[in-house]
Amino acid sequence: MLLPILLLACLAYLGFAIHATLKNRKRPQKEGAIHPGVKFFFGGGIPVAVTATMTYLFLIVGGATTVQFNAGSSSRMNVWSTWVDLWPLFLLLTAATGLGTLVWTIASAVKKESRVALPAAIASLLLSILAFFTVASYFPSA
Secondary structure, three states: OHHHHHHHHHHHHHHHHHHHHHHHHOOOOOOOOOOHHHHHHHHHHHHHHHHHHHHHHHHHOOOOOEHHHHOOOHHHHHHHHHHHHHHHHHHHHHHHHHHHHHHHHHHHHHOHHHHHHHHHHHHHHHHHHHHHHHHHHOOOEO
């Protein structure tokens, strides 16, 4: 049940990222400042990629996390095998992204000149946490 919620959260995140990037485009950028779009990409890129992969595997192809539910279909068995290979990597990546965005959120809250990025940092942190728990709940079982 978490995957559809994560998918909606990713779509909302992408909409928020586009809106914030277009809004900040009119502001003058400081020399050497990081573009807001780059911050959104690094903050939410991994959760969005994980969500896209999981959406394809489980919602489009129709695979299941338990091997017995995939028995009888070679394509669904391939989905399960792929998920068994990807699950530890996705869990590690979403945890690392969550830790990185937590540091970014704290730094944005503490430093006065970085407070402009605080909404993006909080959105990235929430998306990373949701992605981590979604991947964890889709534990592959035999």
